[in-house]
Amino acid sequence: MNPFDYSSPTSIDEALADIAVRPRIEDRSGGTAKFIAGGTNLIDLMKERVMRPQALVDINRLPLADIVAQPGGGLSLGALARNADTAQHPLVREQYPLLRAAILAGASPQIRNMASNGGNLLQRTRCYYFYDAGVPCNKHTPGSGCPAATGLARQHAIFGADERCIATHPSDMCVALAALEAVVHVRSRTGTRAIAFDDFHRLPGERPDIDTTLADDELITHIELPAAAQFSRHCTYLKIRERASYAFAMVSVAAAIDLADDGTIRDARLALGAVAHKPWRNRQAEQMLVGRPAHAASFAEAADLVMADARAWGGPGLPDSLPGNGFKIPLARRAIARALEMALAGVVSNTGEDAAQLPEAVQ
Secondary structure (H helix, E strand, C coil), X not given: XXXXXXXXXXXXXXXXXXXXXXXXXXXXXXXXXXXXXXXXXXXXXXXXXXXXXXXXXXXXXXXXXXXXXXXXXXXXXXCCCEHHHHHHCHHHXXXXXXXXXXXXXXXXXXXXXXXXXXXXXXXXXXXXXXXXCXXXXXCCCCCCCCHHHHCCCCCCCCCCCECCEXXXXXXXXXXXXXXXXXXXXXXXXXXXXXXXXXXXXXXXXXXXXXXXXXXXXXXXXXXXXCCCHHHCCCEEEEEECCCCCCCCCCEEEXXXXXXXXXXXXXXXXXXXXXXXXXXXXXXXXXXXXXXXXXXXXXXXXXXXXXXXXXXXXCCECCCCCCECCCCXXXXXXXXHHHHHHHHHHCCCECCHHHHHHCCHHHC
């Protein structure tokens, strides 16, 4: 790990001033200064010399850990509230079970105790090649190539990718936040702004090295959740992974439906994880479900619509007829239909205590 300066401000203004005095450079270090809270991703990247900030501004002493109800409904999640505390908060448990399930499906209890809400949003995308500082990678240096596109791509993107980058965003929490249409509030020395969650993470395009639309000198202060009582009863977070213990998703689905009295679908939300450079929503599929009966045929049709633009990447894999991550396409299609069936049945998750509640039809 390279040497770096360190500061621990006690106010937001002081933290923003500490970041502002650092010169800005665009290179594989990701800038010369970084905010740090739990450090569960940043420190790993620094150890591997993938990111080499010259200064860390520790924000753990800032007053940004509160979780509070909003006057008009909804909830404000402080950026420094830990993932574990967020998942166990009474208002989250009661009003946003989808978010709670997604958080508990992610990482290990030890990491959830350290990881902050703001930091969860800022996780770097996952790719074997990106995490190796000695390998050419467009996320290290744009223009150097993407070895994953023709190489080892088992965990990689099937949406929104091209030859420049096929990495995937790893967060479980962010998939639920996308489905719930959260808003990210940030602050800099020049003011504040609110970023719709769909606009916070970005597709790689010509700059695969940039994961979000957050400026270097902006600090996440809180995440706003709109009121979503209509989705608290019929929602689920389905995570498909290679082992039951701590592992990143191969495919995940956040699904929520609002049912009318006659059993038809009044509203629906669908977001996928581990399939793109950002949490992936398909509003066309959501809209297609509205007014339809809540049964398997509708769910299968929605899954087909979501998967229509999927594309596989990488070298030889399983099954033999598909490229390296081609298996994700049928896997994701089945996962979407299954998640909607679980949401209809009121089963919030396929992990932990909720797994025992899975009805036979969706096991």
